[in-house]
Amino acid sequence: MSEKLVQYLDDELAGSEKETFEQQLAADKNLYEELESLKVAREAVKIFGLQQKVSGIHQHMMLEIQGPDKKINPARRILRYSIAVAASVLLIVGGIVGYNFYTLSSNKVFASNYRPYELSTVRDGDTQQVSPVEKAYREKDYKKVVELQEQYNSILVKETFLAAMSYAELANNTKAIDGFKKVIAENENAGTSLFKDEAEYYLALTYISNKDYDFALDLLRKTRDNPNHLYHDKVTGKLIRQVKMLKWR
């Protein structure tokens, strides 16, 4: 009977043989239960088979979806690290440049380059020859310097320059610019160079403070291009770059 039961389960019975067996199944509850148990076992095999099939494909597909582990040769790895390091350095440098660009100001550039002009030391015997303008300048009394200059309107180049420096100290850019320009013009007219280099340098700085960057750049380039200029060493490439950056902003 067991052999027939399995044949029936496997759908290997046909015709009258199948009909007869089905009649027996209907009449015999135990036989029917035994068939049910075998069907249950067959179902278990199907579940197991499906799990094995999907599990096998799952492993394969996870590799395909995630991509295979790529083996990188040492030279390529070094190249990758080098590129990564270079990119990091570039990023850091870019960050610093960006930070400097956005925090740069005309006042900052002016303040880091401006030093008050100092007159050379006067020997004891010469004190009588020092003019009131020069005396006031030496005493850093810049207000008095400009008052005296406005009062007497000295035509001496030195006093014109000291008055311009005093205006610069008092943050009166317009008057300082006029004064420095006057020193330069008088030298050009007379073919001399009294306080000319000094006037050009301080005029450039005053232009920066006044945000006249194009005028400042012309003077700075001229100074940088002339190795004999008194302030050639003070006008660095960095200063010119900073003024250019201020101009772009």
Add this chain to the structure above:
Amino acid sequence: MEPIRNFPDSELVANLRAGKRMDETIKTIYRNHFDSLNWYVMNNSGSRQDAEDVFQEVVMAFIDLVKKDKFRGESTVKTFLYSLNRHTWLNELKRRGRALAREEKYEKGQERIELDASHLISDREGKVEVIKLVGQLGDICKKILLLFYYENLSISEILDTLDYQNEQVVRNKKYKCLKELEQMITEKPLLKQTLKNLLHG
């Protein structure tokens, strides 16, 4: 390298129902749907491993439902798989006891507009136990039963792959193996009932 085939829904379902080109068809399901379903699990407190396990279960459940003619194309395969995936994962979260209240609230709102596949998902733990139990059979028994009942090979085809004298010996062995498995199942009444439900459900 094998060529990549992509089946439209109708062909995919027909293949699964007939048990044809199963490997290619299952791979198509993975290629077309794994990423989006994986995303759902990983965005709802699941890990990558959780997502993979759930997807594997979903594929098994889908094939089983197609074979039992319970997927009749009322929705697209994508929508159906999404629904199975969602319910499988939420059940797993509940089982782990860490389903979030917010998530449940959100999911409740979705119930009305989405296909409800919860009744289609069969007893997960029961299936795990069945797989474990069949795995305990000897290798020859597993091979004969799988070739005959899962791969649908004939006895003569099985004879070609095994070292037996004739078909009758294979038939006898198959019968003994099936009876052995039946006995193992009978010893676990709850599991037997689960399998009956799966069989007739």
